[in-house]
Amino acid sequence: MHSDRTPLYLDDLTVGDTFITGERAVTAEEIVSFAADYDPQVFHLDAEAAKETFFGGLAASGWHTAAITMGLLVRSGLPLADGLIGAGGDLSWPTATRPGDTLHVESVIESIVPSRSRPDRGIVTLRSETKTSDGEIRQLFTVKMVVFRLTPKGPQPV
Amino acid sequence: MHSDRTPLYLDDLTVGDTFITGERAVTAEEIVSFAADYDPQVFHLDAEAAKETFFGGLAASGWHTAAITMGLLVRSGLPLADGLIGAGGDLSWPTATRPGDTLHVESVIESIVPSRSRPDRGIVTLRSETKTSDGEIRQLFTVKMVVFRLTPKGPQPV
Numbered sequence: 001m002h003s004d005r006t007p008l009y010l011d012d013l014t015v016g017d018t019f020i021t022g023e024r025a026v027t028a029e030e031i032v033s034f035a036a037d038y039d040p041q042v043f044h045l046d047a048e049a050a051k052e053t054f055f056g057g058l059a060a061s062g063w064h065t066a067a068i069t070m071g072l073l074v075r076s077g078l079p080l081a082d083g084l085i086g087a088g089g090d091l092s093w094p095t096a097t098r099p100g101d102t103l104h105v106e107s108v109i110e111s112i113v114p115s116r117s118r119p120d121r122g123i124v125t126l127r128s129e130t131k132t133s134d135g136e137i138r139q140l141f142t143v144k145m146v147v148f149r150l151t152p153k154g155p156q157p158v
Numbered sequence: 159m160h161s162d163r164t165p166l167y168l169d170d171l172t173v174g175d176t177f178i179t180g181e182r183a184v185t186a187e188e189i190v191s192f193a194a195d196y197d198p199q200v201f202h203l204d205a206e207a208a209k210e211t212f213f214g215g216l217a218a219s220g221w222h223t224a225a226i227t228m229g230l231l232v233r234s235g236l237p238l239a240d241g242l243i244g245a246g247g248d249l250s251w252p253t254a255t256r257p258g259d260t261l262h263v264e265s266v267i268e269s270i271v272p273s274r275s276r277p278d279r280g281i282v283t284l285r286s287e288t289k290t291s292d293g294e295i296r297q298l299f300t301v302k303m304v305v306f307r308l309t310p311k312g313p314q315p316v
Contacts, residue, residue, distance in 0.1 A: 037229065
């Protein structure tokens, strides 16, 4: 497991490497505030009215869970030297984040594929699980990231 | 194309139905504000420093593009009677959202599968493209949603 914050380049990574972030508590206030901007649905906005919905109570937007996950990964997950640059991936929310949850993210490198056309980079597939302190899984995300080698000039704009 | 806001239930939907949202302009200030909370990386925070990165200038977090997309879908996309409830899906960001972009979302229903075990609902697969006014694609998301039938009691909490 990588546990320090030394900046990492493509050649520092190995399939099976794991990364565990710090924790972040999620409050009802934050759930409602995010939803008001980006996902204004009753089950994300109003704890009382949410009781009559699919969720049976206030639940965070899945996009809020995704955003919190990214914040944890950036602040205490993978210290990639040139940043966490995702091209996309497979996302699911087995359960919804609830007020009072404390989330962390556990990640593992599933594959590393050097680019054929651009020798300065590769595509790294990372599987991340966003979990509560009780181990309930709130999000699964398997992402393909662009990761750079250490080069004299660093990454070039595309 | 559905163009009014009549609440829709499972039996109101047909494969091939399309939905086009209104537009939302994205500012540099909003890009930086979202990133400060949820994706604090230099290419999302600092226009000048971002020039030396992969993006070559300030770019929105992909999660910001996703959140904006959801806001558009909720406010002017699919008027599902019991809400937009996504279980997960396949997400990609072919290009990054930039300051000054004006985004909208074009969606199409790809499949509708009634639940075998729960007759009050089905799984609807929706493919959404988030586009600029020039037609550049900023996000593709194919999501599986839980959609309810119109029933006397409405959906029950799970």
